[in-house]
Amino acid sequence: MFSLFKSNPIKKLNKQLSRKLEEAMNAQRNGNIRLYSQLSYEAQEIEKQLIIIEKQQNK
Template identity: 55%
Template sequence: MFGWLKTNPIKKLRKAYDQKLEQAMHAQRNGDMRLYADLTAESEQIWQQIQQLEQSTT
């Protein structure tokens, strides 16, 4: 009945993924390659979580 009130975990993870990629882009532009690598690795982990959730829902 109140299914529309539930948060969508995939949508939340995609938003976090996009934010990490944006932060990584800014780090790369500023020349901080270590931070860029760390943020890219974190975004890859988030992407793996998204893929697992999408596979489990289908």
């Protein structure tokens, strides 16, 4: 009944992932390769978390 008001972790992680990828793209365009690498790594970690949560919900 109250599941309507629960936050969706998949939606939240997808939003974080798209934000990190956009920040990484902007860093790359500005020539800041070190920041681009860091943001890409963080995006990969978010993607790993997303995959784990999706697997848990599909069980």
